[in-house]
Amino acid sequence: MSIEGLPKSIVNHIIDTAEQFVSVIDREVKKVSLLRGKSVFNLFFENSTRTRTTFEIAATRLSADVLNLNINASSTSKGESLLDTINNLSAMHADLFVVRHASSGAPYLIAQYCAPHVHVINAGDGRHAHPTQGLLDVYTIRHYKKDFTNLRVAIVGDILHSRVARSDIHALTTLGVPEVRTVGPRTLAARRFRTDGRARAQSRRRPEGRRRDHQLRLQNEWMSGALLPSVQKYFKSWGLTPERLALAKPDAIVMHPGPMNRGVEIDSQVADGPQSVILNQVTFGIAVRMAVMGIGVGNHD
């Protein structure tokens, strides 16, 4: 549902499990039978081919049967209520719903009302949370940095509308990152995130202000046009260029949840440069989704 409130031990358990699945993905036969005979329903009320694809691949590699449902197109047109649709799908003996919804909280509602045998994974709800993205981001960070307790992380972009940023901040602070900064235009970057007391997230108005004091940057996908003067102005002020990256520590890694707007949020030299781990995030994302599904539904513990 959300990384908020998840104890550190569970976050670590998910990451440890994902690590085992990374080795599965590298095998000749990229499958385990953990979810054989289980039915995974991708309920995407909001279209996202990218995220749906990663869940579909993850489920398939666990040997589950996957059903993709474009909910908007189907039941609502016949006047059926959301909960009736959910109840019907539960009655088909679904084991897992992967829910993406434009409204914050929708997956909670579904989890609350659906049959007890059905597990629900939040694949992004409104501006609220995108927990598997947050988990894959901390997986990626642990892979490259090992220890969270000496990191400074900067999240650049439209923090205000970003469920990814929100989930990242919860995951990072849970794992003990001492400093998470949010950087972006005053209109888009929420000023201070105080989570569990250990972390204090600050918004800076100019990325130049940051000096070699962060390890990572996460670009955010969600630009709400009305609040931005222009794309060119955004890039000029907040785009991650080689010059700006040079202000970070030399071993800082660059992350992005995708899809990237090259020349807006990030310069191609950075996106394709040696510090970029953007494509590795995608690979780790499959393993993390396998872990979340396997822990939720499978016999894996």
Next chain:
Amino acid sequence: MSIEGLPKSIVNHIIDTAEQFVSVIDREVKKVSLLRGKSVFNLFFENSTRTRTTFEIAATRLSADVLNLNINASSTSKGESLLDTINNLSAMHADLFVVRHASSGAPYLIAQYCAPHVHVINAGDGRHAHPTQGLLDVYTIRHYKKDFTNLRVAIVGDILHSRVARSDIHALTTLGVPEVRTVGPRTLAARRFRTDGRARAQSRRRPEGRRRDHQLRLQNEWMSGALLPSVQKYFKSWGLTPERLALAKPDAIVMHPGPMNRGVEIDSQVADGPQSVILNQVTFGIAVRMAVMGIGVGNHD
């Protein structure tokens, strides 16, 4: 193709087979290998996510490979005839076509022209028939009532346009239900169904006329607006309310083929009440479709 003309022994054989599959669905690994290596093509000329989903799940649980084809979008746009499309799909060594079509009789045409190795299941054709829905309805009734010979069944709604009603009437009378009544507005409820002489279906103009004389009600989905004064008026006259249900026998069960229009055909108190078996219908529907597919294509007899 249709339940009409199907001997009682075959209807019972399908129900008995479905009963075995209900236990499969409850297992940890919800799969049998009956259709392994078989290709099931969902040919939906008319969109119906719900029905397609149940067939896809049923086929997957039999270990078949399922291919979903939105026929409208594909071949007709290139000027190809329906029969050429069917012949092409047959030539891909399909084993089973699940056909949904807005025109009555289309699945017959397809069955007549396609290669002899391909089985065809009618998943709803025009106003004609929806045999697997009829079969799952009698499965549900047998599950709760055991014996058909002492039942009175009322079918409420737009009987005139309902393939579900038609298939139900055939299934119920074949299994020996002595009385099937159709209830609805004069413009929508065909007056008398005479099937095999054992059953006489009557339309009543007011549901209040019915008094404790029926066991089941089936609401129908298909409201053709032009023939109805208004949705409010329909609910007032024909909607299944707790008051009306109180006129039936206390152990009467309430069924609905879905999707439900709450507040139009049925009151939420009834839909979610103790006499409702609507969600169980959905569960049994998977097993019934597994049985129909398995008997048609598999080695199961």
Next chain:
Amino acid sequence: MSIEGLPKSIVNHIIDTAEQFVSVIDREVKKVSLLRGKSVFNLFFENSTRTRTTFEIAATRLSADVLNLNINASSTSKGESLLDTINNLSAMHADLFVVRHASSGAPYLIAQYCAPHVHVINAGDGRHAHPTQGLLDVYTIRHYKKDFTNLRVAIVGDILHSRVARSDIHALTTLGVPEVRTVGPRTLAARRFRTDGRARAQSRRRPEGRRRDHQLRLQNEWMSGALLPSVQKYFKSWGLTPERLALAKPDAIVMHPGPMNRGVEIDSQVADGPQSVILNQVTFGIAVRMAVMGIGVGNHD
């Protein structure tokens, strides 16, 4: 990518491998485990249900996991570049991309930029090539004619815009067909194809000019309206009628890549007649695509 430049030995190897898979398709369980655990991504930038379906069936019968991606709908709407999309999909540990694109050369671009572990199959690019169609056509010809060195092949229709014609010409000349003629309206049939010196393709303005001197005809799907006076006129001049077929050798076979426009390119008497092998092409097409995938990705050699 293309049959052009492919050595004869490889073309023959593909055909030999496909022959083994034809027997798999005839089995009770139509599956081999060659691609178990492999991920096949159907990347269709141009819609083609028919071709996508054949690749999906072929991959499924090799036990691969198949993911269908309608690329237009997904990533481009979020402003992501084609290469970023491809890189992302590669990072999900895809094994094989099946690419259909309206632009000639797009599959080359993708193959050049995607990760080295990903194989790419061209499923039709612009007017350039449709190699698996070319391969299934020569498979079909070998099945019926055994020897290529004494054949005369006529390709009728819009040669100018046809990737199928182009791939056929390369395949046929590679396998030693001494004469490939292209027949069609002056505006649509390229006059001379000179490939490896062994073959000389000529366009004739009137099919009547051909006299018992060809074995096969391939009708082409791609009619670009602007260059044609009218559909009726086309049929009158170039449509394959029984009378015209009578001018060919009596054992000539008639092929068509589908979908057929009956009464435009071909008369129904010919399409459904004893010399037509059009539906067998479809069946062989599955086996040929299994062979291409298996040789590319599998352990089969």
